[in-house]
Amino acid sequence: MRVSKVRVAVAGASGYAGGELLRLLLGHPAVEVGALTANSNAGELLGSLQPHLVPLAERVLEPTTPEVLEGHDVVFLALPHGTSAAIAEALGEDTVVVDCGADFRLEDADAWRDFYGSDHAGTWPYGLPELPGARDALRGARRIAVPGCYPTVSTLALAPAVNDQLVEPDVVVVAASGTSGAGKSLKANLLGSEVMGNVSAYGVGGVHRHTPEIEQNLGARVSFTPVLVPMPRGILATCSAPIKSGVTADDARAAYVKAYADEPFVNVLPPGQWPQTQAVLGSNAVHLQVTVDERAGRLVAVGAVDNLTKGTAGAAVQCMNLALGLDETTGLSTVGLAP
Numbered sequence: 001m002r003v004s005k006v007r008v009a010v011a012g013a014s015g016y017a018g019g020e021l022l023r024l025l026l027g028h029p030a031v032e033v034g035a036l037t038a039n040s041n042a043g044e045l046l047g048s049l050q051p052h053l054v055p056l057a058e059r060v061l062e063p064t065t066p067e068v069l070e071g072h073d074v075v076f077l078a079l080p081h082g083t084s085a086a087i088a089e090a091l092g093e094d095t096v097v098v099d100c101g102a103d104f105r106l107e108d109a110d111a112w113r114d115f116y117g118s119d120h121a122g123t124w125p126y127g128l129p130e131l132p133g134a135r136d137a138l139r140g141a142r143r144i145a146v147p148g149c150y151p152t153v154s155t156l157a158l159a160p161a162v163n164d165q166l167v168e169p170d171v172v173v174v175a176a177s178g179t180s181g182a183g184k185s186l187k188a189n190l191l192g193s194e195v196m197g198n199v200s201a202y203g204v205g206g207v208h209r210h211t212p213e214i215e216q217n218l219g220a221r222v223s224f225t226p227v228l229v230p231m232p233r234g235i236l237a238t239c240s241a242p243i244k245s246g247v248t249a250d251d252a253r254a255a256y257v258k259a260y261a262d263e264p265f266v267n268v269l270p271p272g273q274w275p276q277t278q279a280v281l282g283s284n285a286v287h288l289q290v291t292v293d294e295r296a297g298r299l300v301a302v303g304a305v306d307n308l309t310k311g312t313a314g315a316a317v318q319c320m321n322l323a324l325g326l327d328e329t330t331g332l333s334t335v336g337l338a339p
C-alpha cells in the first residue's frame, strides 16, 4: 500500500537554518519536499547556494509569499525576526506552521518590546518537548515556536537542578557558539579574518535577547554571556547556580539522570565525561554533564548541541513529528560527526 507523504515547504531555504531543515527532511521517510523560498536569492537554483543538498540541486527558489507557501501540510519558516506573523496569518489554520525565528517564543509582551524593540506578535506552543508539560502542548499543535539555540542547551543543562530546587533560581550561563548561529548574511564581524584565531564575547551585561527566553524557561534570574568561537557549528554552554545546602554531586547527577531517563535526544554522559561539540555535530542530541563545585558552593552543568540541528532545524522536525502524531524521533539521529 502506498502511504501519502506529508508535503512540506521551507521558507528561507537559502539560509543556514533552511539548509539544515532540508538536509534533515531529505532523510525523513514521511515527507515530500514542496516549495522552497528565499528573498534576495529568489530565482536562483538551490544547488548554487546549498551544494550539499544534491537531490534538490535543480530546484528553483521562489519568492517568500503566502501564495507560494499555501497548499502544504507543513510550512517551516526559517526567516529573520519580524517576518513570520504576516505569513502565518495568511496560511490556513490546518497548516502546521513551524517558526524557527523568535517572534512567537516569549509570553511577556514587555520583555519582547525591551529586547526586540517592536510590538509583540503573540505566543505559540514552545518547541522544547523536553520541558515539563511542553510535549503535550506540541501534540497536534498547528503553530509552533522553535526555541533559540542558546536557550535550548542552557535550559536543558539547568532545568533538572532548578525544577528540583537543588539550586537558587539565580543562574549564570556562558555559552560559546560557532559562527553559523549568526546566519548566512554578510556581516563584517563574521569575516574569516575577524573570526579565525579569535574568541570574543558579545551581548555582555544582560542585553542578549536570549536572556528573557532562558528566564521564561527556567523561572530563574539569568546572567547570560554568549561567546563567538572560530568553528562553523556547535554550542558549548557552561552553566552554574548557587547550590542549596547539603546537595551533593551525586544528588545532582541522580536528578539529571531521572529527569532525562526517557528522553530520546538528551544524553547525560557517564560520570567524569564532559560534553564536547564535535560529538553532537549534525545530530539532534544534547550532551549534558553536571557536578557540584563544593569550594564555590555552585552546581556546574555543561551542555553541547549543534546550533543548527537540536538548536534549530532538528528541533523543528522533532516538533513537526509531534504535531503530526508521528514517532517523535522520525528522521532524526543522535549520531554526531567526529572528528
Ligand SMILES: NC(=O)C1=CN([C@@H]2O[C@H](COP(=O)(O)OP(=O)(O)OC[C@H]3O[C@@H](n4cnc5c(N)ncnc54)[C@H](OP(=O)(O)O)[C@@H]3O)[C@@H](O)[C@H]2O)C=CC1
Pocket: 011, 012, 013, 014, 015, 016, 017, 018, 037, 038, 039, 040, 041, 042, 064, 077, 078, 079, 080, 081, 083, 100, 101, 102, 147, 148, 149, 180, 181, 182, 183, 184, 185, 307, 308, 311, 312
Ligand atoms: N542559525 C542558527 O543557528 C539559528 C537560527 N535561528 C533562527 O532561524 C531563522 C533563520 O536563521 P538563519 O538561517 O541562520 O539566517 P540566514 O541569514 O542564514 O537565512 C535567512 C533566510 O531568510 C531569507 N530572508 C531574508 N530576509 C527576508 C525577508 N525580508 N523576507 C523573507 N525572507 C527573507 C533569506 O533569503 P535570501 O538568502 O534570499 O536573502 C534566507 O533564506 C532566524 O529567525 C534565526 O534567528 C534559530 C536558532 C538557531
Ligand SMILES: CC(=O)N[C@@H](CCC(=O)OP(=O)(O)O)C(=O)O
Pocket: 100, 101, 102, 147, 148, 149, 150, 177, 178, 179, 180, 181, 182, 183, 226, 228
Ligand atoms: C553566534 C550567533 O550570533 N548566534 C545568534 C543566536 C542564534 C539564534 O538562536 O537565533 P534566534 O534567537 O535569533 O532565532 C546570536 O547571538 O544572535
